[in-house]
Amino acid sequence: MDSEADQVSQTAEDPSRHAELEIDNQKVSAILEACRWNNVNALQSLAESEGGFLTDELRRKAWPVLLGVPNSQGEEERADDTPDASWKELPRHRDEEQVQLDVNRAFIYYPVNQTDAQLDERKRELSELITHVLRRYPYLCYFQGYHDICQVFLLVLASPNQRARLVARLSALRIRDYMLTTLEPTIHQLRLIPDILGAADPSLRRHLADTEPFYALAGTLTMYAHDIQTYGDIARLFDVLLSREPVFSIYLFAQIVLHRRDELFEQDPDDPSMLHLILSKMPQKMDLEKLIADTARLFRRFPPESLPAWRRISAASCLKTARSTEDCAKQTMEEGKAFFEKQLKELQAAERRRKVLKTMWRYRKTAAALGLAVAVGLIAVYIPRDSGPFTKVSAFFSKFLGR
Known part of the structure; x- marks a missing residue:
């Protein structure tokens, strides 16, 4: 970035540079104002405009607001803020081995000009960030590529506590399907x-x-x-x-x-x-x-x-x-978990239906000979008693067949 003296010199030579700096300063003020009032709609408009939030310093103020951490909590934490280590006492997440394999392959393109020691420290921080979130919210399943997302948050955000809080909300509320x-x-x-x-x-x-x-x-x-x-x-x-x-x-x-x-x-x-x-x-x-x-x-x-x-x-x-x-x-994170569990139940029900259809197809000749009784039996085996319409269908055919 240019120093203030360099900016003055360039401005004297190039009037357009003065206009550019004035626009940037106006945008910086607008971003700070939107963050101050937790104005998500204003931040959305500013993010879409040229340059987005311009600097990582401004991103550290804007991203928390967008992810639902109000300004009072979302301000960049003090340098002496003690990182939350309580997650280390929680049970291991089932995917931690895969996390470590992916972390070992992280930071391929950026940051640049890092020593091996600096990269090793980045990888340690990345591993802790991902493990922190997964242990806190063990229902979430890790996927390969999650570390790429977390890598960006790690580089933009300065505080380990803030990183974990924002990545957790992103995971449960915005990329939950993955x-x-x-x-x-x-x-x-x-x-x-x-x-x-x-x-x-x-x-x-x-x-x-x-x-x-x-x-x-x-x-x-x-x-x-x-x-x-x-x-x-x-x-x-x-x-x-x-x-x-x-x-x-x-x-x-x-x-x-x-x-x-x-x-x-x-x-x-x-x-x-x-x-x-x-x-x-x-x-x-x-x-x-x-x-x-x-x-x-x-x-x-x-x-x-x-x-x-x-x-x-x-x-x-x-x-x-x-x-x-x-x-x-x-x-809230509780709402995110509830949505997760609802969708998981839908996936499990869909899998049971596929098993029913697959079994019926496998025994289609026998089913044709024995009639509806086989279909009713399959439904009874694979569909729980509290499965709404399936229970009603089963009851109807059971009555029809005189069972």
Whole structure:
């Protein structure tokens, strides 16, 4: 950053530099004012404007507000604040071994110019941050790529206590779907991408018709921290991702695909493997400001409720429970856990239904011979007695069959 003397010298030579500094100073004041009053809507507008929150110092004030830690708690903690070590006494989380394997591979691209000793210290801090959150909230399942997200929080935020508090809220309230026991909710999110493309560019959607949207998994799962290699870029992108509802991340990937339209049309649509390969590699030279602005317009033109795949998203999904950043900031960790448990029950019920159908198909000839009794028996075995409509169906057929 330029020193004050350098700024004065450059301003005298270049009047446009004076205007630029004045705009920045106005934005700094606006960010500080929004943080002071915990104004989430104002911060969202500032995050989307050019440069986002500008500096890590301002991010340390803005991010807590966006994640629901009020200003009185969210101020950067004093340097002498004693880190909370009570989590170390809690039982080990089942995924800690995988956490350590991933942490050992962290900090590949940034920070730069670090010694081996400094990187080792960063990795120790990262391991403690992730383990702290998982032990405090053991129902959450670690996923590979979570460490990429936590790495950004570690570098931006100065206080270990603040890092853990914000990452915990992010995990339970905004990326909860990724921390369930299966990837199925994540896959449902990816299914929104073809719908967005179909609404915005039907010809491109047809060109990619045979290419499953799994190409977006690494990008969306890690909030793009796995793919973006420049620290300034990922910190700036996090400004807008934290200020917008979680589904905005899906729209962001769809917009990246739209920006690559010409490149994709050069490929044979009958070779989905090549298209998948191209789409799964994030372009390293992107105009982030244009990408963010275009994504915001895309979101306004085709809101989630207009997409067919939106109906298949669980009501307990973070995409629906956090449709408003302001409302999400008011949610409690207990509410996040309740949504998690509700969605987990839905996944377990869906798995039981799949088992029923699979078993019925396997014994379809016998079932045809024995009639409805077999179907009723299968339902009784696989569906709990308190499963609502299934209980009523079973009772009806039992009565019908004279049981």
